[in-house]
Amino acid sequence: MKVCHPYLIAGLVLLFIQLNLNALSQQVEKGKASYYSDQFNGRKTASGEVFDNNKMTAAHRTHPFGTQLKVTNLKNNRSVVVTVNDRGPWKHDRVVDVTKAAAKELGFVAEGIAEVSVEVYQPSVPPAEPAENKVASSLFEVNLIPVSGSGFGVQVGAFQQIDNLFTELLRIEKKYGHKPMVHVAKVNGERYYRIIIGPYESREKAERKLEKYKKDGLDGFIIDLKELE
Template sequence: MKNLFFIPFLFLVTIASAQVQTGKASFYADKFDGHPTASGEKYRHNKLTGAHKSLPFGTKVKVTNLANNESVEVIINDRGPYVDGRIIDVSKSAAEKLGFINQGLADVKLEVVDPGDGKASDPGRPIEHVAVDENEFYEFEISRLKPKGYGIQIGTYQELVNLMRLADNLKSSYKKDVTVQVKVINGIKYYGLILGKFPSRPKAEQFREELKKKFPDAFIVEFNRL
């Protein structure tokens, strides 16, 4: 039996750690090449990827080496590093672009440039012992709705904190209302993230085309049929 309700994210004001961080970066040793990451993808030293303790998989971040001002954009697909003071592990090729292969560590600034879709390649793979660098504070109002019209469903998630981060990024980037559909299936909660409210399907389709490059799996939903 499904229990559905909607939560409008009216205010997602403050996120203390998800947008910009500074700290030390390290890089993967060669021995990890071909090993599976926490997302289920295999680590490849020639791809621009990284590990972060809490950012959703698929997030694109810009990493800047504060010593030489070199930057590179990497996709988060793994968890870590679990060493005090380190905020990201990057692939060897990313470390080469940042110019700290010989040093082993670098002081870096990390900026979220694209929240991605928040999905892992293997959504059934559990993630354990995930730490958060700093406290995060969210302020928002919650009320049940019976929305009308159409929206664009970005994806379905189980981790509420990742959904909040993505919702905040989407709301800021696209200036659209964010609605969350909560489904309880066999005792497990799933959160559907829906962006925008449109009076007609053609309007929704126009916006979906805008989203297609970043969210190719996004699809149109009609609120009164959910």
Template sequence: MKRLSFAFFFSILFFAAFAQIQTGKASFYADKFEGSPTASGEKYKHNKLTGAHRSLPFGTKVKVTNTANNKSVEVIINDRGPWVESRIIDLSKSAAEELGFINQGVAEVQLEVLDPGDGKTSDPARTIDQVTVEDKEFYEFEITRTKPKGYGVQIGTYQELVNLMRLSDNLKNSYKKHVTVQVKVLNGLKYYGLILGKFPSREKAEQFKGELKNKFPDAFIVEYGRL
């Protein structure tokens, strides 16, 4: 078996505990998206209790509460979004109906993580986290805890550290960008958000995201100060 040996450098942005409660605005899918594929590979169905979140792993179960009427619903995250600045989740139409905000279009909600799920998608062809590992691989680390500023492009969220290491090294060599790993802890389980680049403006980050769209169509912009 071929032996691999190379230097692997990245910075870790570490959070001892990732907030399990989040507040903000919720919206819901328009009817035109019925049957369209989500970022996880599943098709959107208005009658299923699902949602889109920017960073929570696919399969995560969250409780969403409409703070105006105290109605709640439990949904499974299977898509990425929303991409409107003030919104934190897009819900299926049936979930929005249970929360009672179909007529308003948008509602103030609270999200609570109930189960972090397995982070996997229903379509193996779209699961970047599946990486073939050789029997013997060696990595050399130089790790720095950091508080980055500006913007980056998050490629995905992973559970297996070896997958993260191999993908991080490949991306660093391919795109010549700084690699940052955000460690999130959900219900005692660690997840690793892989972020490329440190850009001074959202515009610069958007330009770089455009370079990634063919290989990583689900990549999205993050602002380090808000993580």
């Protein structure tokens, strides 16, 4: 009997794991979501982090810790981005457990359970501009003004390259007449510069603006700016 080399076996196992992770990252799950009760505050999650019901985190059975998931309430179309730091849910008809803070944003605290879709969050990058629309200069004037984390914003893009970020900021400012905000974040270990338009004093106003931006080809979602502090 021919015995496979251990390195070959290890390589095949790693390939199998990678293929499974790739498939998982493209999957959209649908099912029920529930949220944690306050009695879990201060306890350690499966990842070792201390649980905080005021943060945007979640429990999922298979996604690696640190994965960011976009959870959408199918009843009202509200979405949030949460980070996986725990395992569960353990009821067979549930696909994700979120914190109470996330449940509030999704609008199902009173009901306790909601029908949702769950997918790996991929920062949206607008399509490349035609050459004639690109900014010719590589020299920019930057005015940095700290913004208080209150109200709501609409995230319309995320970039890793500074020059692409500046080009999109100028395009948005020219089109809508006001300067968007930038938030620096790490997504699955990668640094991204998020473009956020706002702030708006209520979620309802932000949702109305989001509908307008979508008609203009800018996809995005609502962010509670308090969560970015």
